[in-house]
Amino acid sequence: MNARGTRSGRAPRRGRDRRARVLPAPPGAARCGTPAPRAAVIGGGIAGLAAATALAERGADVTLYERQETLGGRLAGWSTELADGSSATMSRGFHAFFRQYYNLRGLLRRAQPGLGMLTALPDYPLRHSSGLHDSFKRVPRTPPWSALGFVALSPAFGWRDLARMNPKAALPLLDVRVPQVYDRLDTISAADFLARIRFPAAARHLAFEVFSRSFFADPRELSAAELVLMFHIYFLGSSEGLLFDVPGEPYPQALWEPLGRYLEGHGADLRTGTEVDGAASSPDGGATVTARGRTERYDALVLALDSGGLRRLAAASPHLVDAPWRARAARLRTAPPFLVSRLWLDTPVAPDRPGFLGTSGYGPLDNISVLERWEGEAARWSARTGGSVVELHAYAYASDDRAAAQDRLLEQLHRVYPETRRAKAVDARHEWREDCPLFPVGGFPDRPTVRTSHPAVTVAGDLVRTDLPVALMERAATTGFLAANALLEQWGVRGHTLWTVPERGRSALLRSLARLGEH
Structure with a gap:
């Protein structure tokens, strides 16, 4: 069966969590009309590959620019x-x-449906130099038993530690909603938040700092909102567990070479080893991309770059989107x-x-x-x-x-x-x-959204802010699909169904307690 005959466009699977949230595909025609709209995707990491896949599956004429010789972005090999x-x-x-990475796994299923x-x-073990060991192998997956199981099984977190915690300060953990979590917690650091709730020092070092370092950042610099969102995604909000x-x-052979062949089977032009010099809005409502001295016109543009790449492109593209957007891009940190x-x-x-x-x-x-x-x-x-x-x-x-x-x-x-x-x-x-995004204290307002003031230009990546409970690689994949869906919607073409972990705390009682703590 050729690529066009595969299960293209099928929604990602939910997993074991029956409360996972479905985001229905925006309605529209099954495929783009003729002539097909031309779309450029700048960046061949997870976000760019998701956007290119979503557009190509619906019949758009896709060109993907990637400055490295291989696909995969920060997961290249x-x-x-x-x-x-x-x-x-x-x-x-x-x-x-x-x-919990429903949409990333959905992307990978395009090339290998069984995720073989x-x-x-078998385990996610942790070890501290003091001799403490922790593990998530035996921790129950479903909240609240996951939290109770962690307390019961962890040598770093006991029932006495639980009694010493500041319950009012810890209430935001019980009902994490986006973007409200940023309104409440983006102005303090992850380290200060953990100190405020009196989270046990041993557990903080052994467990929470492991999570915070997934953002390649010191907990003293990381926004508490990101840490709390992560706690929801992996622990209190989802029953998929931490395994x-x-x-x-290796990544190229397992992931990106098969996905690249899948994209080419859908007619995508993959221009690896091609750095984009600049982009601009075109008078007819589209956008132009300049690379290797050649400028081409497209009906739509997806910017799927890391923080540094987006800063550089915005600085080199004075006629792309508007000045306030470019100013915010210039303030993005690495x-x-x-x-x-x-x-x-x-x-x-x-x-x-x-x-x-x-x-x-x-x-x-x-x-x-x-x-x-x-x-x-x-x-x-x-x-x-x-x-x-x-x-x-x-x-x-x-x-x-x-x-x-x-x-x-x-x-x-x-x-x-x-x-x-x-x-x-x-x-x-x-x-x-040195190319991972930094989510600093107070930095949420400067982060780009999927949509820009130019309807033909969208943004995707793990740095992008969205009203969905996603992070890291899953945020990259999800925003890639969202960027493509925004363009498909303008063309009257059906988008792609997505999944996320539940968008709020799982317990109505705990959600009520959390709301009381807001006042």
């Missing part, structure tokens, strides 16, 4: 040759595909640098080491992955050599001496997994990046 002569795929590090490229990890899946092969170190070791780590471990209290080290536990390419290298492929992450880690920082990360690995002291690195790769 590239080939590298190791010192032993073998080929490996390097990336920017581990990402968890949670079961994903494999489940997750990972790709069974999270501090992060480091991903991948080591190909000549001896294996202990057999009981998990595929992924979140860490706290080990200096800059935020997590450790043992790739051969779940990635086929790493497993084949391990089986051939008898070694292990280990990946270390340090989020929000500014350092003037990067070589020393890399050595420090290795020292922390030796503390957590002492057997690695005896291992020698066959090869190593160290990736320093």
Whole structure:
């Protein structure tokens, strides 16, 4: 069956949570008319791929611009040759595909309907340098039993800790709604919010900081609204739980190459290795894109860029959208640098080491992955050599001496997994990046929305604000579909059905208590 004969446009599946929210597709014709409208998508990450897919499936003539040579954005991968002569795929590090990521998983199903490229990890373990260990494997999935189970099972959070908490300050956790959560909590930091509710220090370090660092930010800089929204998405608002899946092969082979072929099967023109120099509104109501000295006219434009990319494009495009929008784009901030170190070791780590471990209290080290536990390419290298492929992450880690920082990360690995002291690195790769969006205290008003003042220009990405309970990769995918739906609606074409976790707290009683706390 060719690409046009696949299950294109089918709504994402809900998962196990029967209270998940459905967002019906905006009505309209099944496909675009003739001639098909031309749409440009700038950015080939998750958001851009979602927008391009949604438009191409409805018959639009789609051109996707991506400055890197490969698709995937911050989940891209590239080939590298190791010192032993073998080929490996390097990336920017581990990402968890949670079961709440309905729209991201719906995007991936376009190319592989059964999601056979994903494999489940059996646990989400956490370890603190004090010796505390935590796990989400046995925590019930459905709220409020998830919260009660966490308290009952966690060594970092006991019933006495629960009694010491400030219940009034904690009420926002019980009824998280968007955008109201930003109205209430965007003006304080995640760290200050946790201190205000007297969240136990041990649990804060072991659990909440692991979540906050998913935003590649220091909790003292991160908006409390983002942290509380995350708590809702993964814990109190959804019954999908905190366990997750990972790709069974490197990102390009598992995800983006199949999706790229799917897009090309729908007629999309994928221009990788092509940086856009600027864009402008056109007098006829469309937009123009200039790349490699060539300017082309389109009926619609989707900006699916990271914070830095959007800042640069806005600065280089004085005639795109309006001046206030460009001024807000100029104020967007980028999270501090992060480091991903991948080591190909000549001896294996202990057999009981998990595929992924979140860490706290080990200096800059935020997590450790043992790739051969779940990635086929790493497993084949391990089986051939008898070694292990280990990946270390340090989020929000500014350092003037990067070589020393890399050595420090290795020292922390030796503390957590002492057997690695005896291992020698066959090869190593160290990736320093600084391109994740920062969601600072008070920054919500400056973040772009999907729609702009120009009806032909929409915005997508994990930096985009939306009235839906989504975050991280799922926000990128969801806003990509929303950006496409906004354009399809203008053309009188049916949009795409989406899903989210419940849009408010699950308990009517707890929601009532939370509302009382607002006054």
